[in-house]
Amino acid sequence: MKNFKNILMASAIIFSFILLTDASAQGVITKYYSPNPGVEKAFKVKQEESLVPEYVLPDLLISDNGKTIENAEMWWKIKRPELLSWFENQMYGKTPLFSMAIKDFLKNPIVEVRAEKKDALGGKATRREVRLHFTSDKKGFFIDLLIYIPNNVKKAVPAFTMLNFKGNQATTNEPDVFICESWVTGRKDGTEIRNKSTEKSRGVSQDRWPFEMIIDRGYAVATACYHDIDPDYDDGFQNGIHPYFYKKGQTRPDGNEWGSIGAWAWGLSRIMDYLETEPRINSKQVAVAGHSRLGKTSLWAGAQDQRFAIVISNNSGCGGAALSKRVFGENLDIINYVRPHWFCGNFKYYSNNENALGLDQHALMALIAPRPLYVASAEKDLWADPKGEFLSAINADPVYKLLGTEGAGNALNNVTKKKGNLIYDVKMPELNNPIGSIIHYHIRTGVHAVTNYDWEQYLSFADKYFKK
Ligand code: GCU
Numbered sequence: 001m002k003n004f005k006n007i008l009m010a011s012a013i014i015f016s017f018i019l020l021t022d023a024s025a026q027g028v029i030t031k032y033y034s035p036n037p038g039v040e041k042a043f044k045v046k047q048e049e050s051l052v053p054e055y056v057l058p059d060l061l062i063s064d065n066g067k068t069i070e071n072a073e074m075w076w077k078i079k080r081p082e083l084l085s086w087f088e089n090q091m092y093g094k095t096p097l098f099s100m101a102i103k104d105f106l107k108n109p110i111v112e113v114r115a116e117k118k119d120a121l122g123g124k125a126t127r128r129e130v131r132l133h134f135t136s137d138k139k140g141f142f143i144d145l146l147i148y149i150p151n152n153v154k155k156a157v158p159a160f161t162m163l164n165f166k167g168n169q170a171t172t173n174e175p176d177v178f179i180c181e182s183w184v185t186g187r188k189d190g191t192e193i194r195n196k197s198t199e200k201s202r203g204v205s206q207d208r209w210p211f212e213m214i215i216d217r218g219y220a221v222a223t224a225c226y227h228d229i230d231p232d233y234d235d236g237f238q239n240g241i242h243p244y245f246y247k248k249g250q251t252r253p254d255g256n257e258w259g260s261i262g263a264w265a266w267g268l269s270r271i272m273d274y275l276e277t278e279p280r281i282n283s284k285q286v287a288v289a290g291h292s293r294l295g296k297t298s299l300w301a302g303a304q305d306q307r308f309a310i311v312i313s314n315n316s317g318c319g320g321a322a323l324s325k326r327v328f329g330e331n332l333d334i335i336n337y338v339r340p341h342w343f344c345g346n347f348k349y350y351s352n353n354e355n356a357l358g359l360d361q362h363a364l365m366a367l368i369a370p371r372p373l374y375v376a377s378a379e380k381d382l383w384a385d386p387k388g389e390f391l392s393a394i395n396a397d398p399v400y401k402l403l404g405t406e407g408a409g410n411a412l413n414n415v416t417k418k419k420g421n422l423i424y425d426v427k428m429p430e431l432n433n434p435i436g437s438i439i440h441y442h443i444r445t446g447v448h449a450v451t452n453y454d455w456e457q458y459l460s461f462a463d464k465y466f467k468k
Helices: 002-025 072-091 211-216 260-275 293-304 332-338 345-350 361-366 386-394 397-402 409-414 452-465
Strands: 028-033 041-046 105-119 125-135 142-150 157-161 220-223 281-291 310-314 373-378 415-419 422-426 439-444
Touching: 028 332, 041 332, 072 293, 072 345, 072 361, 072 397, 105 142, 105 260, 125 260, 142 211, 142 260, 157 260, 157 452, 211 220, 211 452, 220 260, 260 281, 260 293, 281 293, 281 452, 293 310, 293 361, 310 452, 332 345, 361 386, 373 386, 373 452, 386 409, 386 422, 386 439, 409 415, 409 439, 439 452
Parallel strands: 157 220, 157 281, 281 310, 310 373, 373 439
Antiparallel strands: 028 041, 105 125, 125 142, 142 220, 415 422
16 A cells, blocks of 8 residues: 555656656646645646737627627616626626525624724724624624724725735734634634634734825725635535525525625625715725735626725736736636636636637726726736736726726837737836826736735825825
């Protein structure tokens, strides 16, 4: 038995070696994934521009039956619903309507104010912790919100909302913030034990959450842990929000119904509902932001829910801002294999089959129009395909222009290859040099992260549109 194991291991090593050498020869990296123990699979990842295949992007100003979209009315009546329906049916899945919910699921959750601290952040802010209960017995689904609102202001302030990865307590070093009660990922560094957050997790993500800076600039900020809405692992949609929406006899979402990104985006809309009831916040000026998988989420939330006045994608990559058809960095085969629960069942069809995509992510950007859109990349984050993110953002320009805005503005000076309405190649903007107009973009130095530099840009962008 032992011998057999050794032989197996030796052949695995030789096999990976062959893959790796073969791979580097072609400028391809091989990555191994095993979302479940024992099912490791090798994926070839292309991270070189010369390996981007020829592809065709669908024109956002031509309707499914070939009509040219000539004005705003045609956009709102014909094209926008077509695009939204594609993302609902093929990619993120449909968000169910409340009318389908089980009897006890509340459309207007019970708001439990768990704590309010009027002198948080050294007196600069009021910190409010609120639990939104969605069942009348308060024993079922809930979302725990952490909100900071600037003190000493005369009128309602604009706000940012953004989900967090590791619980509200991880976003700050203030010692009395409630610890997240939801299932968490299972890190082995003591910040979690048996998938529950520990004291040690306080403040571990605070570098991504410069609350003082945000408050000093006059903004409120609201966050919740994404695991509250749907724990981020593939359990066949038995936990989190999904089961509350099953029809009689249903045990998992249908092929065109929401996956986890859809659920998290739904959660952002529920946070928005709450912000609409908070008089200290100007709910007409709420920017939704997100990093990485939660950037995919903020884009999808912003596309569906037009109450979000600004939409920000921070390093959202594959399935977010990046064009899928470029097959650069993370691709659909990988994301569907490693994170099968993120998208709807129908999306699996596009694994290794990007040509079959009826749309690409520039259409998601266009669903944000005419609202301000900020897409940000990081130089070392090739996995997320910075160029694909930039291309996607500026390809929404014709829609933004049709709706009477400046669209991508000076970012269009970087275009090097265009076919009709569609942009296929660009000179990348200089590092740390934001460009564009109402469609805005930057690529900063460094790795996949949310930095103070990113936040500074988002705050200035919001200043511009919220006319502060
Ligand atoms: C992985 C995944 C990405 C995702 C990222 C994150 O890297 O492949 O698609 O954006 O995790 O959310 O941190």
